[in-house]
Amino acid sequence: MKPVIFSLGALGTLFVLAAPMAAAQSCSQQAAQLQERQVAAQELADARLTLVDQVEAAGDAWENAEALRNFGEEQAAEADATKVAYETLKADLLDKESSLQGLVFSLNEQVTAYNTKCVRN
Numbered sequence: 001m002k003p004v005i006f007s008l009g010a011l012g013t014l015f016v017l018a019a020p021m022a023a024a025q026s027c028s029q030q031a032a033q034l035q036e037r038q039v040a041a042q043e044l045a046d047a048r049l050t051l052v053d054q055v056e057a058a059g060d061a062w063e064n065a066e067a068l069r070n071f072g073e074e075q076a077a078e079a080d081a082t083k084v085a086y087e088t089l090k091a092d093l094l095d096k097e098s099s100l101q102g103l104v105f106s107l108n109e110q111v112t113a114y115n116t117k118c119v120r121n
Contacts, residue, residue, distance in 0.1 A: 027118035034110055041103050048096045055093050058086040 025033070062082040069079040 027114070030110070030114045030118065034107070034114060037103070037107050037110070041100065041107055044096065044100045044103060048093065048100055051089065051093045051096055055086070055089045058082070058089045062086040 062079070062085070065075070065079040065082040068075040070076075
């Protein structure tokens with residue numbers, strides 16, 4: 001069972017930034033904060049990708065254990081344990097994905113605010 005991998009290709013070109021912080025900060029302060037948030041978003045994206053591999057491996061382990069479930073109590077217990085591990089990792093992945101999407105959305109808003117205030121055409 002393979003999880004869906006969302007593309008965040010725009011993450012690398014996100015230095016065109018958004019809102020609430022724009023009013024009170026200088027452009028250089030905004031740019032520095034945006035760079036920090038971009039780094040945080042990239043780190044979260046990298047952690048999510050690592051977790052995708054772990055979820056896939058746990059799903060494979062569960063499928064393999066499930067195939068042996070009917071051979072005995074020990075195998076049934078193993079299948080149950082691998083399913084719990086898989087479901088836990090899957091939930092972690094969904095949480096990480098949600099956090100990343102929220103961070104990227106917020107960062108895009110900040111990029112827009114930065115561009116509106118600080119970028120001259």
